[in-house]
Amino acid sequence: MSRGRIADSLLAGLASAVVAWPLTTLFAPNTWIRPTLVVIAMVVLAGVVGRLLTTSWIGVAASQLVGLVLVSSWLYGRGHLWHGLPTPDMVLAFNNLLVQARETIQNYAAPAPTNRGITLAIGLVIGVAAIIVDHLAVMRRSPALAGLPLLTAYLISASNSGDALNPLYFLVAAAVWLLLLGRQGIASLRRWSTTVPMSTTGRAHHDDRDGVYGYAAVGRTLAIGGLVCAVVLPLVIPHLPTRYLIDGLGRSSDATGYSDGQVGLRTTLDLTRSLESPSTSPILTYTTNAPRLTPLRVGVLNRYDGEWKPDPEDVERSRLRQVDPPADLDPSVPRETYRISVDDSRIEAPQIAAPTPVVAGDLGRVPWGIDRQTSVVSVGRTASSYSFSYLALSPTAESLAQPTTRPGGGVVPETLQVDPDSADRVSALVRQVVPRGANRIEAARAIQQYLREDGGFTYSLNVPETIRNDFGQLEKPDPISLFLRSKIGYCVQFATAMIMMSREAGIPARMGIGFLPGTANRGVYTVTGAQAHAWPELYFEGIGWLPFEPTPSGQQTTVAPPYSLAPTGDSEQTPEQSATSGPTGSATTTAANRNDPGATSAPTTTDTGSGVGSWLSDRTATIALWLGLGLLVGILGALAVPLAARNRLRRRLRHxxxxxxxxxxxxxxxxxxxxxxxxxxxxxxxxxxxxxxxxxxxxxxxxxxxxxxxxxxxxxxxxxxxxxxxxxxxxxxxxxxxxxxxxxxxxxxxxxxxxxxPTEGVTEWRERRDALTQALRQPLDRFAQWRESRRS
Structure with missing residues (x-):
């Protein structure tokens, strides 16, 4: 049975099985495991039988392919067989299942649902990988080359999971591959290491004349060291960006789990759970000619019943070029038109990040449109690169000074509904904060000023779940009351509080979600997952929905729009004056913070500094630092053996x-x-x-x-x-x-x-290893002797 090479075949099959194990992180439930193991077993069996019948690798591979087709037909093609053999109808059925698998991968984030198409696709992919591994490791006796298809299969899981894989997946797969490698290496060593006939039953005598056991010991040492380095080094070296399987499974399933794949913001916001785990993974990059930056909106939420929920979509999508300005925008409102060009966007369809209101756009061949909330949406495919022209409004003080009477007409009723659980507290707070007789902009400014500065609120992602009352007892009120009493929260809590207070004051208000403007480097802005943001939008007749910024600067740097700031003198500030003023109107936009995410002014390029910081970004400097440390570690590692040799010679001379x-x-x-x-x-x-x-x-x-x-x-x-x-x-x-x-x-x-x-250096390190092993073994030996003495 030596021609069948059963042991090597089983090891090759086991290697193919363990590299499929990480797929459990991509699909749920794990109903694909059993049929995939049956496919691998058939490949192994067909390989053993094929080698017994022929020495041709083509014949063996053909027998394995036939076995793969047959077992796949029996497992997934029931109803399309003729006496157990596949028919043309089965080919069509398999095609439909594979199309289903492709659509599942494209439309779901990991873990995606396991359906018949996914089960078939995994079985075929792992089956083909098992044939390639068997051919390289068993037929060609090249287990080292077999590591390439094994690594490819492993990377499918590693690069498409939303989070880092457990190191156990890698260690098990690497260990099985090393077993394949070691078995082949020992067999080769026995063939050429000596001319003395050796026993095939192992170590018959306590010697090692053929060097096999010494070779195996060195191999085990190198293997263990390599595995340890493979697990430890990724923790300290910079990670390069990855790409994912047809833009599908690499996405994270919620808004808090950003990865280097596609992402999507929640359109259902829980006040106690949004933005808990911000990430620095890039979301998109863009350039713009706008002198003052605005948030990039992804969606709008109107309805709140303990959490924010979106309205049903109502949009006709097509390849638009021009878009009419909002119907409620008066032609007399001062405005400027600016352009934004986005590259490498990883926001999943139908969401698109863009300023508002948009008046023209180009998404290439991706159909898009404007929904009822004036948000840009796409359909079918993700738009990775696009450009928009949008309006930057500069409403006058007179146009903003509108009464706070509840308007009717086109305003959605939900934008005036106050949360009933917190209505009493919100009403009392509005009476305290908003001056009597204040018009709409005065009320909005007073509410923003209270939440942003005067109310003693603190920005924090650690939102408390309970609060003590006046009697020292723990209470768990509704989320809005909890925030107004604890005064701790982040953008979602601040925005929600301003929306409810504005509605109570008679101003229609809603929630905008998206991203802060990002950070600039040489005129290119980068937006990361940590810059996801929420803000209130208030309605003004003849102008439309204007964003406000009640969130103080914390982990996110936010700046209030100019029109939302109270005038500092007898007259209203001009937009140019406001662009250089902070929340209280003082000059705070300096050269040090011009590139802050959320800064209102685009950074200038007149810096003539000659320092490294003038041309190196933080990310580049970090990578350069890690590369320098890696180079230093590499140099020290390269010098380890020569220095050990020199140290050994000096010690021997001294003694x-x-x-x-x-x-x-x-x-x-x-x-x-x-x-x-x-x-x-x-x-x-x-x-x-x-x-x-x-x-x-x-x-x-x-x-x-x-x-x-x-x-x-x-x-x-x-x-x-x-x-x-x-x-x-x-x-x-x-x-x-x-x-x-x-x-x-x-x-x-x-x-x-x-x-x-040098030999002396290798000998020195080997002696040190043996000394350390002996030192570690002595306590164990003493413990074993102690236990033996206790037993006796």
Whole structure:
């Protein structure tokens, strides 16, 4: 049965199975596991039978493909078979199932639902991978090459999961591959390492004449060290961005779990759970010609019943170019038109991040439209690159000074509904904060000022769940009351509070969700997951919905729009004056914070600083730092063996009993260093015989030959002269000259090996390892002896 290579075939099948294990993180439930294991078992069985019948790798691979088709037909093609054989109808059925699998991967984030299409696709992919692994590892006896398809199968899971994979997945897969590699290596070593017939039953005697067990010990040490490094090093080196399987499973399933795949903001916001785990993963990059930046809106929420919920979609999508301004925007409102161009957007369809209101756009071949809330949406495919033209409104003080009477007409009724659970507290707070007789903009400014500065609120992602009342008892009120009493929250809580207070004051209000403007680097803005944001939008007749900013700067840097700030003098500030004023109107926009996410002014490019910070971004500096540290660690690692060799020689010289002992140490060191260069004298040679061998092999002549002669004479003198009869000659300088002369006639790779991997250094590290092992083993041995004594 040796031709079947059953053991190797089983190991190859096991390797294919374990690399499929991480797929459990991508699909749920795990009903695909059993049929996939059956497919792998069929591939292994077909491979063993094929090798028993033929020595042709084509014949074996053909038998495995036939086995794969048959078992797939039996598992997934029931109803489309003829006496157990596949029919043309089965091909059509498989096509439909694979289309279903593709749509599932494209439309779901991990973990995606496991349907028949997914089960078939996994079975076929892992089955083909098992055939390739079996061919490389068993037929071609190249388990090292078999690691490539195994790695590919593993990376499908690693690169499409929303979070980092558990290291156990990698360790198990790597261990099985190393078993394949070690088994093949030992078999090869037994074939060429000796001409003495060896027993096939293992170590019959307590010797290792063929070197197999020493080889295996070194292999195990290297394997364990490699696995440890593979798990530890990714924790300290910078991670490069990844790409995902057809823009599907790499997405995170909620708004708090950003990855390098596609993302989507929640359109149902729970006040106690949104934005708990912000991420620095890039979401999109863009350029703009706007002098003042605005948030990038993704959606709008009107209805609140303990959590924010979206309205049903109502939009006709097509490949639009021009968009009419909002119907409720009066032509007399001052405005400017600016352009934004987005690249590498990872926001999943139908969401699109864009300023508002949009008047023109280009999404390439992606259909898009404007919903009833004036948000841009796409359909079918994600728009990774697009551009929009939008209006930046500068309403006058007179147009904003509108009464707070509840308007009717086109205003959605939900935008005036106050949460009943917190209505009493909100009403009392509005009476306290909003001046009597205030118009709409005055009321909005007063509410924003109270939440942003005057009310003593604190920005924090750690939202309390309970609060103590006046009697010291813990209470868990409704989310809005909890925030107004604890005064701790983040953008969602601040925005919700302002919306409810504005509605109570008679101003229609709703929630906008999206992203802050991002950070700039050489005119290109980058928006990350941590810059997801929520803000209130208040309605003004003839103007439309205007965003406000009640959230104070915390982990997110926010700046209130100019029109939302109270005037500092007798007259209203102009937009140009407001652009350089903070929440209280003081000048706060300096060169140090112009690129802050949410800054109202676009950064200028007139900085003439010559420092590194003027042209290196924080991310580039971080990567450069890690690369520098990696280079330093690499240099120290490369010097580890040569330095150990030098340290060993110095220690041996220091511990030598006399001058003769030091000469002997120098001679042995020279022999080992020349041996590292590939010049090894016959075993048992005397110093004179070794000298003649070196002179002949290295073509030594002149001063080189004289130095070698002095070395040989010195060694013979130290070994054979009578004690006290003379002074022993120091040969250190001559040994260095001889080694240099021999290195000059050797190949470059021999010189490199001798320099960076000297035998003395390897021996030194091996002795240190053995000493450490012995030191660690002694307590265990003592404990074992103690237990044995207790038993006896």
């Amino acid at each position: 030598a009993p006399d001058d003769a002992g030091r000469v002997e140490v120098e001679w042995q060191s020279m022999v080992e260093r020349i041996g590292d260069l590939g010049v090894i004298p016959p075993r048992g040679s005397t110093p004179r015989q070794a000298g003649r061998f070196y002179q002949r092999e290295a073509y030594l002549e002149g001063d080189q030959s004289t130095a070698l002669r002095r070395v040989v004479d010195g060694v013979e003198q130290s070994r054979y002269m009578r004690p006290g009869s003379g002074t022993v000659t120091d040969i250190r300088t001559d040994t260095a000259a001889v080694v240099k002369a021999v290195a000059g006639v050797r190949r470059r790779k021999d010189r490199l090996r001798a320099t960076w991997w």
